[in-house]
Amino acid sequence: MEIEQELSRFYDPDAEPGAGWCIVLRHAEDGSREEWYLERRIAYRDRHLGDIVVPRDKRTFTTDLTSVPQLFTWLVPRTGTHLAAALVHDALTPPFGQDDEPDWVVPPDAVTQMQADRVFRDAMADLGTPLIRRWMVWSAVSIPTAWGVSRLRAGLGYASLLAIAVLGWFATIDLFDQGEWLPWMGEHKWYVELVFGGIGALVVPLILSMLWPIGLRKAGAITGVALAALLHVTIAVGAVTFIYQFAEYRLGVWAPPKRGLKIVLTVAALAAIAVTYWMFRHY
Secondary structure (H helix, E strand, C coil), rough: CCCCCCCHEEEEECCCCCCCCCCEEEECCCCCCECCCCCCCCEEEEECCCCEEECCCCCCCCCCCCCCCHHHHHCCCCCCCCCHHHHHHHHHHCCCCEEEEEECCCCCCCHHHHHHHHHHHHHHHHCCCCCHHHHHHHHHHHHHHHHHHHHHHHHHHHHHHHHHHHHHHHHHHHHCCCCCCCCCCCCCHHHHHHHHHHHHHHHHHHHHHHHCCCCCHHHHHHHHHHHHHEEEEEHHHHHHHHHHHHHHHHHHHCCCCCCHHHHHHHHHHHHHHHHHHHHHHHH
Protein backbone atom coordinates (compact mmCIF):
# COMPACT_ATOMS: atom_id res chain seq x y z
CA MET A 1 0.00 0.00 0.00
CA GLU A 2 1.31 3.45 -0.92
CA ILE A 3 2.23 5.70 2.01
CA GLU A 4 1.73 9.42 2.50
CA GLN A 5 4.69 11.78 2.73
CA GLU A 6 5.66 12.64 6.31
CA LEU A 7 8.87 14.66 6.36
CA SER A 8 8.59 14.99 10.15
CA ARG A 9 9.66 11.35 10.50
CA PHE A 10 13.24 12.59 9.97
CA TYR A 11 14.81 14.47 12.86
CA ASP A 12 18.12 15.32 14.53
CA PRO A 13 18.55 12.91 17.48
CA ASP A 14 21.14 15.16 19.14
CA ALA A 15 19.13 18.39 18.97
CA GLU A 16 16.29 19.73 21.07
CA PRO A 17 12.86 18.18 20.30
CA GLY A 18 11.21 19.99 17.43
CA ALA A 19 14.47 21.43 16.10
CA GLY A 20 15.24 21.10 12.44
CA TRP A 21 17.64 18.59 10.94
CA CYS A 22 20.22 18.81 8.19
CA ILE A 23 22.84 16.72 6.43
CA VAL A 24 26.46 17.73 7.06
CA LEU A 25 29.08 15.79 5.09
CA ARG A 26 32.88 15.85 5.19
CA HIS A 27 34.89 14.32 2.38
CA ALA A 28 37.30 11.53 3.30
CA GLU A 29 40.94 12.55 3.65
CA ASP A 30 41.84 10.35 0.68
CA GLY A 31 40.59 12.50 -2.18
CA SER A 32 40.82 9.61 -4.65
CA ARG A 33 37.93 7.83 -2.95
CA GLU A 34 34.33 8.95 -3.22
CA GLU A 35 33.65 8.58 0.50
CA TRP A 36 32.11 10.96 2.97
CA TYR A 37 31.83 11.18 6.76
CA LEU A 38 28.51 12.14 8.29
CA GLU A 39 29.20 15.03 10.67
CA ARG A 40 25.72 15.07 12.19
CA ARG A 41 23.62 12.05 12.97
CA ILE A 42 20.24 11.42 11.35
CA ALA A 43 17.20 9.73 12.84
CA TYR A 44 14.21 8.29 11.04
CA ARG A 45 10.99 7.10 12.70
CA ASP A 46 10.06 4.01 10.69
CA ARG A 47 6.48 2.77 10.65
CA HIS A 48 7.50 -0.80 11.51
CA LEU A 49 10.88 -0.71 13.27
CA GLY A 50 10.42 2.49 15.22
CA ASP A 51 13.24 5.01 15.62
CA ILE A 52 16.42 4.40 13.63
CA VAL A 53 19.44 6.51 14.58
CA VAL A 54 22.59 6.51 12.43
CA PRO A 55 25.52 6.34 12.55
CA ARG A 56 26.74 4.71 15.76
CA ASP A 57 30.22 6.23 15.39
CA LYS A 58 30.67 9.29 13.19
CA ARG A 59 34.45 8.78 13.21
CA THR A 60 34.34 5.43 11.39
CA PHE A 61 31.12 5.48 9.36
CA THR A 62 31.60 6.48 5.71
CA THR A 63 29.20 6.61 2.82
CA ASP A 64 29.42 6.94 -0.94
CA LEU A 65 26.03 8.71 -0.90
CA THR A 66 23.51 7.02 -3.18
CA SER A 67 25.22 3.87 -4.50
CA VAL A 68 24.42 4.23 -8.19
CA PRO A 69 26.71 3.02 -10.99
CA GLN A 70 27.95 5.96 -13.06
CA LEU A 71 26.11 4.56 -16.07
CA PHE A 72 22.74 5.21 -14.41
CA THR A 73 23.31 8.57 -12.72
CA TRP A 74 21.35 10.25 -15.54
CA LEU A 75 18.29 8.42 -14.19
CA VAL A 76 19.04 8.35 -10.44
CA PRO A 77 21.48 11.05 -9.26
CA ARG A 78 23.74 10.46 -6.25
CA THR A 79 22.14 13.38 -4.42
CA GLY A 80 18.61 14.76 -4.35
CA THR A 81 15.45 14.40 -2.31
CA HIS A 82 16.35 10.77 -1.58
CA LEU A 83 19.80 11.46 -0.04
CA ALA A 84 18.80 11.25 3.64
CA ALA A 85 17.06 7.92 2.97
CA ALA A 86 20.19 6.66 1.18
CA LEU A 87 22.37 7.58 4.17
CA VAL A 88 20.08 5.67 6.55
CA HIS A 89 20.11 2.68 4.18
CA ASP A 90 23.91 2.80 3.98
CA ALA A 91 24.13 2.57 7.77
CA LEU A 92 21.73 -0.39 7.81
CA THR A 93 23.70 -2.26 5.15
CA PRO A 94 26.95 -4.20 5.67
CA PRO A 95 29.91 -3.97 5.62
CA PHE A 96 29.88 -1.92 8.81
CA GLY A 97 32.37 0.65 9.97
CA GLN A 98 34.15 -0.89 12.95
CA ASP A 99 34.58 -4.43 14.31
CA ASP A 100 31.57 -5.52 12.25
CA GLU A 101 29.37 -3.73 14.80
CA PRO A 102 26.16 -2.36 13.23
CA ASP A 103 26.29 1.29 12.19
CA TRP A 104 22.91 2.07 13.74
CA VAL A 105 22.25 2.90 17.39
CA VAL A 106 18.58 1.95 17.57
CA PRO A 107 16.60 -0.24 17.06
CA PRO A 108 18.43 -2.63 19.41
CA ASP A 109 17.58 -5.73 17.39
CA ALA A 110 19.08 -6.91 14.13
CA VAL A 111 17.74 -5.46 10.89
CA THR A 112 17.56 -7.79 7.89
CA GLN A 113 18.61 -6.56 4.48
CA MET A 114 15.04 -6.86 3.18
CA GLN A 115 13.89 -4.67 6.07
CA ALA A 116 16.66 -2.17 5.33
CA ASP A 117 15.60 -1.98 1.69
CA ARG A 118 11.97 -1.46 2.69
CA VAL A 119 13.01 1.31 5.11
CA PHE A 120 14.86 2.95 2.20
CA ARG A 121 11.73 2.91 0.04
CA ASP A 122 9.44 4.26 2.77
CA ALA A 123 11.95 6.93 3.78
CA MET A 124 12.19 8.12 0.16
CA ALA A 125 8.41 8.46 0.13
CA ASP A 126 8.52 10.56 3.32
CA LEU A 127 11.13 12.81 1.69
CA GLY A 128 8.93 13.38 -1.35
CA THR A 129 10.94 11.34 -3.86
CA PRO A 130 8.77 10.81 -6.97
CA LEU A 131 6.88 7.51 -7.13
CA ILE A 132 8.55 5.89 -10.15
CA ARG A 133 12.07 6.90 -9.09
CA ARG A 134 11.77 5.52 -5.56
CA TRP A 135 10.34 2.19 -6.69
CA MET A 136 13.09 1.86 -9.30
CA VAL A 137 15.77 2.72 -6.73
CA TRP A 138 14.26 0.26 -4.25
CA SER A 139 14.21 -2.44 -6.92
CA ALA A 140 17.83 -1.78 -7.84
CA VAL A 141 19.06 -2.13 -4.24
CA SER A 142 16.81 -5.14 -3.60
CA ILE A 143 18.16 -7.21 -6.49
CA PRO A 144 21.52 -7.91 -4.72
CA THR A 145 19.57 -8.74 -1.54
CA ALA A 146 18.07 -11.73 -3.35
CA TRP A 147 21.42 -13.57 -3.11
CA GLY A 148 21.19 -13.61 0.67
CA VAL A 149 17.57 -14.82 0.62
CA SER A 150 17.91 -17.75 -1.78
CA ARG A 151 20.93 -18.36 -3.98
CA LEU A 152 18.99 -20.69 -6.24
CA ARG A 153 16.15 -18.22 -6.76
CA ALA A 154 18.60 -15.34 -7.07
CA GLY A 155 20.55 -17.22 -9.75
CA LEU A 156 17.33 -17.84 -11.67
CA GLY A 157 16.41 -14.18 -11.28
CA TYR A 158 19.76 -12.97 -12.56
CA ALA A 159 19.47 -15.39 -15.48
CA SER A 160 16.03 -13.92 -16.26
CA LEU A 161 17.57 -10.43 -16.53
CA LEU A 162 20.14 -11.79 -18.98
CA ALA A 163 17.31 -13.43 -20.94
CA ILE A 164 15.43 -10.11 -21.07
CA ALA A 165 18.52 -8.36 -22.43
CA VAL A 166 19.02 -11.07 -25.06
CA LEU A 167 15.34 -10.94 -26.07
CA GLY A 168 15.62 -7.17 -26.35
CA TRP A 169 18.58 -7.62 -28.68
CA PHE A 170 16.64 -10.09 -30.86
CA ALA A 171 13.62 -7.74 -30.84
CA THR A 172 15.84 -4.96 -32.21
CA ILE A 173 17.21 -7.23 -34.92
CA ASP A 174 13.64 -8.31 -35.75
CA LEU A 175 12.42 -4.70 -35.89
CA PHE A 176 15.01 -3.94 -38.57
CA ASP A 177 13.80 -7.00 -40.56
CA GLN A 178 17.03 -8.94 -40.08
CA GLY A 179 15.19 -12.25 -39.65
CA GLU A 180 12.08 -13.32 -37.74
CA TRP A 181 13.28 -14.23 -34.28
CA LEU A 182 10.42 -13.47 -31.90
CA PRO A 183 7.03 -15.07 -32.63
CA TRP A 184 5.05 -12.21 -31.09
CA MET A 185 6.61 -9.69 -33.49
CA GLY A 186 6.34 -11.67 -36.74
CA GLU A 187 6.57 -10.14 -40.20
CA HIS A 188 4.56 -6.91 -40.04
CA LYS A 189 4.94 -3.21 -40.64
CA TRP A 190 7.62 -1.69 -38.40
CA TYR A 191 5.12 0.19 -36.25
CA VAL A 192 3.08 -2.99 -35.66
CA GLU A 193 6.24 -4.87 -34.67
CA LEU A 194 7.12 -1.96 -32.38
CA VAL A 195 3.78 -2.26 -30.60
CA PHE A 196 4.04 -6.04 -30.20
CA GLY A 197 7.65 -5.67 -29.10
CA GLY A 198 6.55 -3.17 -26.45
CA ILE A 199 3.87 -5.56 -25.19
CA GLY A 200 6.48 -8.32 -25.01
CA ALA A 201 8.81 -6.00 -23.08
CA LEU A 202 6.07 -5.71 -20.46
CA VAL A 203 4.64 -9.23 -20.36
CA VAL A 204 7.87 -11.26 -20.49
CA PRO A 205 9.53 -9.54 -17.47
CA LEU A 206 6.32 -9.89 -15.45
CA ILE A 207 6.26 -13.64 -16.11
CA LEU A 208 9.98 -14.09 -15.42
CA SER A 209 9.67 -12.13 -12.15
CA MET A 210 8.12 -15.27 -10.62
CA LEU A 211 11.62 -16.78 -10.63
CA TRP A 212 12.79 -14.34 -7.93
CA PRO A 213 12.52 -15.16 -4.20
CA ILE A 214 9.19 -14.44 -2.53
CA GLY A 215 9.18 -10.86 -1.29
CA LEU A 216 11.44 -9.71 -4.12
CA ARG A 217 9.30 -10.57 -7.10
CA LYS A 218 7.94 -7.04 -7.38
CA ALA A 219 11.53 -5.78 -7.47
CA GLY A 220 12.34 -8.36 -10.15
CA ALA A 221 9.34 -7.27 -12.21
CA ILE A 222 10.20 -3.58 -11.99
CA THR A 223 13.86 -4.21 -12.81
CA GLY A 224 12.96 -6.48 -15.71
CA VAL A 225 10.50 -4.01 -17.26
CA ALA A 226 12.95 -1.14 -16.73
CA LEU A 227 15.73 -3.16 -18.37
CA ALA A 228 13.54 -3.96 -21.36
CA ALA A 229 12.35 -0.37 -21.72
CA LEU A 230 15.71 1.33 -21.17
CA LEU A 231 17.98 -1.21 -22.85
CA HIS A 232 18.78 0.90 -25.89
CA VAL A 233 19.17 4.12 -23.90
CA THR A 234 21.52 2.33 -21.48
CA ILE A 235 23.60 0.95 -24.36
CA ALA A 236 23.86 4.40 -25.96
CA VAL A 237 24.84 6.09 -22.68
CA GLY A 238 27.27 3.26 -21.93
CA ALA A 239 28.95 3.62 -25.32
CA VAL A 240 29.33 7.39 -25.00
CA THR A 241 30.61 7.01 -21.41
CA PHE A 242 33.19 4.41 -22.45
CA ILE A 243 34.43 6.50 -25.39
CA TYR A 244 34.86 9.51 -23.12
CA GLN A 245 36.62 7.54 -20.36
CA PHE A 246 38.94 5.83 -22.84
CA ALA A 247 39.84 9.19 -24.40
CA GLU A 248 40.47 10.62 -20.92
CA TYR A 249 42.21 7.74 -19.16
CA ARG A 250 43.37 5.36 -21.95
CA LEU A 251 44.15 1.97 -20.39
CA GLY A 252 43.15 3.38 -17.02
CA VAL A 253 39.53 2.53 -17.81
CA TRP A 254 40.41 -1.06 -16.81
CA ALA A 255 42.27 -0.09 -13.66
CA PRO A 256 41.23 -1.45 -10.22
CA PRO A 257 38.90 -1.75 -8.49
CA LYS A 258 36.90 -4.49 -10.23
CA ARG A 259 39.38 -4.77 -13.10
CA GLY A 260 38.23 -8.29 -13.96
CA LEU A 261 34.59 -7.23 -14.20
CA LYS A 262 35.50 -4.24 -16.38
CA ILE A 263 37.44 -6.47 -18.77
CA VAL A 264 34.64 -9.04 -18.95
CA LEU A 265 32.06 -6.33 -19.70
CA THR A 266 34.29 -4.84 -22.39
CA VAL A 267 34.79 -8.22 -24.07
CA ALA A 268 31.05 -8.96 -23.85
CA ALA A 269 30.23 -5.59 -25.44
CA LEU A 270 32.70 -6.14 -28.30
CA ALA A 271 31.32 -9.64 -28.85
CA ALA A 272 27.76 -8.27 -28.98
CA ILE A 273 28.82 -5.67 -31.55
CA ALA A 274 30.55 -8.32 -33.67
CA VAL A 275 27.56 -10.68 -33.59
CA THR A 276 25.16 -7.82 -34.39
CA TYR A 277 27.29 -6.85 -37.40
CA TRP A 278 27.36 -10.48 -38.56
CA MET A 279 23.55 -10.76 -38.19
CA PHE A 280 22.98 -7.65 -40.28
CA ARG A 281 25.28 -9.00 -43.00
CA HIS A 282 23.69 -12.46 -43.20
CA TYR A 283 19.96 -11.90 -42.64
